Amino acid sequence: MTDITALDTADPFARTRALFDLPDGIIYLDGNSLGALPRAVKGRMAEVVATQWGEGLIRSWNTHDWIDLPGRVGERIARLIGAAPQTLMVADSTSVNLFKVLVTALRLRPGRQVIVSERGNFPTDAYIAAGVAELLGQGHELRLVEASEIEAALGDDVAVLLLTEVNYRTGARLDMAGLTAAAQRAGVLTIWDLCHSAGAFPVDLSGADADFAVGCGYKYLNGGPGAPAFVYAAPRHLEGLRQPLTGWLGHAAPFSFAETYRPAAGIGAMRVGTPPVLSMSALDAALEVFDGVDLGALRAKADRLFELFTDEVKRLAPELQLATPSEPARRGTQVSLRHPEAYAVMQALIERGVIGDFREPDILRFGLTPLYLSFAEVKRAAEILGEVMRTGAWDQPRYKVRAKVV
Amino acid sequence: MTDITALDTADPFARTRALFDLPDGIIYLDGNSLGALPRAVKGRMAEVVATQWGEGLIRSWNTHDWIDLPGRVGERIARLIGAAPQTLMVADSTSVNLFKVLVTALRLRPGRQVIVSERGNFPTDAYIAAGVAELLGQGHELRLVEASEIEAALGDDVAVLLLTEVNYRTGARLDMAGLTAAAQRAGVLTIWDLCHSAGAFPVDLSGADADFAVGCGYKYLNGGPGAPAFVYAAPRHLEGLRQPLTGWLGHAAPFSFAETYRPAAGIGAMRVGTPPVLSMSALDAALEVFDGVDLGALRAKADRLFELFTDEVKRLAPELQLATPSEPARRGTQVSLRHPEAYAVMQALIERGVIGDFREPDILRFGLTPLYLSFAEVKRAAEILGEVMRTGAWDQPRYKVRAKVV
Structure with missing residues (x-):
């Protein structure tokens, strides 16, 4: 014993x-479903509400740099999942981020129409992928296969391989490096859902050479109920990155209020609307727990x-x-x-x-x-x-x- | 004097x-850009963080009914904008909600491909509409016209009229009832952006017989920086309502974890991912100010x-x-x-x-x-x-x- x-x-x-x-x-x-409360969140939320919002009011977009909060929090998460600086943005929910990267990836493989995913993947991954296939409506298709059949399913009609690294039900983990390499050999882009990985163990997106990733802030990252999610794109995809939810804060110069959308350079193009500063500040404070871990x-x-x-x-x-x-x-x-x-x-x-x-x-x-x-x-x-x-x-x-x- | x-x-x-x-x-x-801080928010946030999250942990999805928070807060907003009960959901950002209702409306008018909007509308409206047109890629088009030309622009190729009731720059207000009626005569569906209306003055979506609406929570509703937005669909559109961001919490039975997406009945189909409980609770507390107003x-x-x-x-x-x-x-x-x-x-x-x-x-x-x-x-x-x-x-x-x- x-x-x-x-x-x-x-x-x-x-x-x-x-x-x-x-x-x-x-x-x-x-904590795999909702992380516990980091003590620092209480003080931070009180400060953000009373001081930043209550006293600073609109000025805090500049004085507390709310405008860059999504990227700043993104840098904290990047370190935990092997993402290079400025490749990760905190934004929206996992589901919305899946939509962005699925459409983005499909556009990068115009001759191919199939999204492969694992049967038994978390429902939102399959739902969003099926929704994207239906929306694009050009013969696009979601193909669900067993974990053991993934490599064999990477045919030349496959554009995207969408996988959750750790299965929400069984806890089984897929081989991110091996499957990403297999996908690359087949000309298939990879999207990794890291909801049950980020903050739980070392993830190495750069080492695996993954194309895109998403994940949530409220499980192992302890960001609070419904905390904002994150989205990653490999450095090679950042130039000319364009996703379909062309909201004003993804614009290269949102405060010019130009008539035509022009995506921000780099990962900033993954932004859509005004960031939820309160929820995102809670996540930011929560991530301090990982300092030095x-x-x-x-x-x-x-x-x-x-x-x-x-x-x-x-x-x-x-x-x-x-x-x-x-x-x-x-x-x-x-x-x-x-x-x-x-x-x-x-x-x-x-x-x-x-x-x-x-x-x-x-x-x-x-x-x-x-x-x-x-x-x-x-x-x-x-x-x-x-x-x-x-x-x-x-x-x-x-x-x-x-x-x-x- | x-x-x-x-x-x-x-x-x-x-x-x-x-x-x-x-x-x-x-x-x-x-306050038209970021509403001031309602005092009640401070206590509510402290309670939600320390008690609901910190002590209740995962149990609070049931015990504090987090799961129905988006609809509950929606009912508070519905009263302010003349929306019938159960026609409004708090979710995501205005930009993301615009995407949902634009695709939904275009699908309801399959023979028509044009979105008409006002030149000088808030950029995110035009950006999202242009993004939708490009994504659908079936000859869809955004057509921007001057305010005085809107009615004349409602030709038989027009599917959707997307307007912001109050212009962000000039404060000029469009005639919601008149333009909606003109659109109906032309077989055109209407989407009203109420970002500068909701909480500022009486809005009557039901009376105007508008089809869809969106709006933000952080201006006249005082929900805090980046507060969640709302989305409305008229009762006649609720049956079989289906939007393109088919995330798990828009499913009819999310906790059955079924393989195939089946939209929730009614306005619940507008939900996508896990709601940002902290930001949404701030908005909920903020809306108490309107009690009895x-x-x-x-x-x-x-x-x-x-x-x-x-x-x-x-x-x-x-x-x-x-x-x-x-x-x-x-x-x-x-x-x-x-x-x-x-x-x-x-x-x-x-x-x-x-x-x-x-x-x-x-x-x-x-x-x-x-x-x-x-x-x-x-x-x-x-x-x-x-x-x-x-x-x-x-x-x-x-x-x-x-x-x-x-």
Whole structure:
């Protein structure tokens, strides 16, 4: 048996845990869905509201440089995912950013009409891709294939390969470098959805030579509910970059109020409307937590938490089937467990202070977020899960009533 | 000379002024660009951050009903613009919402390919429309005409008439009811941009029988910098409503995680990604200011402020030319004045505590927001403007250096 106290005592991330506000009596294993609250956000929001908005009023677009906030926050995220400076912009939602990069990529491959993605990708990726195909209406098509068939699907009619690196349901991780290289050999552009990657472990967009990427700010980046998303384009695509949502803040000179759209140079062309300064400031403050964080060390701790949790679950609740690959290279940092009554089990757990979530049809998800989770908590969560399973405590009618949001 | 003190003493909006935080020593005439801070926002943001996010964590999607926040805030705005219940959704930015309704409207008029708009409309409207025309690429075209030519331009190749009710530069107001009726006679769908209308005066989308509308949350609605925007569809368009940004939260059952997109019933189909809960909560709290406000009375006060300001300017700074129609029915609630050195004049004014803004090439803009402006302030602003003009105080090199954001 591992000495849990020793692990926590030696944990370099005890420092970052102190940067979060977490409620008493809760073990929070859902940072893969909504990250916990970094303490710095409270002061920042109060300052942005009362001082920047309330006192500065319209002047703060200049004096607090709100106008460049999307790029500034973008630089903070760029470092976490191996993006070169000035290749990343914070803007809109993941869905809207997917739309931008899908249309952009399809325009770069005019002779090809197919978007390939993985069956079981997060729905918004497939929905937006199908919507783009329908909108362009020139024989464009979304083709969903199994993970094992992706490389074989990269035929010469394929324009774009759209993949989420870590599957939201199983936590399985695709080989970004290998699949991007395969796509390049086939003349296919790649779009990587990093919603379950950014802030969870080191991502290397530059090293993989990916074409485009998107991701959200509210999971492992802890930017708050519905935090703005990000969008990346490789340096080779920045010259002449043009996306279809030609809003005024993507213009080269928005305050000239010219009649005709002319895209901003570089990644600025990914901007559309006026940025949500309040939400974006929260994300900016939240990202301070990552200052000085070694993502390799973060991932190493996540792997130890993964082993601890899965070992304990195997021992205490053997009827739960691990849906996540155990080999580190083949997974993100969440643990997914299968049970036919997963929804009820999760409700019972939440009532006992262990918060994870449920995904259709039979998945219990547990996010392992080394920035703010201790080994003792993760071990205790497994014990509570074991107890819920051993006693059948989940088998209550009230645990089976579905909430609006699951 | 009007008795200013008597006007302020009798002003029913002294009550709402007390609901705002305004800095000392400033006369704020830029609420048409960024609304002032409603006091309630500070407490709400602190609560949403610390309690809803920090303590509630992922559970707040249900317990604080974050999931229906966009529709709830939409109902608050609906009342202000004559929209029936459940016809309005708060989502994304004005630009992104324009994209949604333009594509939606064009799909409803498949045999027609022209979008008509006014030359001099706010740039994002023209940019997005041109972008849509280019994206659809089936001979679609944006045709910009002068305000006086709009009706004549509604030929049988026109699918959509896209207009901003109140011009951002001049403050001139188009006849929404008349132009909508003319469009209907010509088989043309209407999209009204209400950025400079919503919260400024009574708007009657239902009465005008408009098809679609969009607008922003950060001007007269006081939702904070970059506040989420809104989108409206007339009841007759709600059945089978489908827009091109098919993100997961516009799905009929997002938490079923189905492989295929199926739009939500009604206005819910206008949703795309996860809503920015922090920014949207600020807008929600800000809209409480409008509780019990009679928009007719609000407009009446705006008209008296307009008369007071323009009369004083005529007297004290006769070289400034009024660019806004003086007839109330033909204008919104801003005052636009022309001067060849308008930028420098505005900088001199701002240095003297009167905040308006500048628009290319020669416009001084002053927003008259009855919710938080007194008659005495508006009169004093005109006096300071008169002094700046009389003394030539604006003619300093430092006032001519353009800031990044104007």
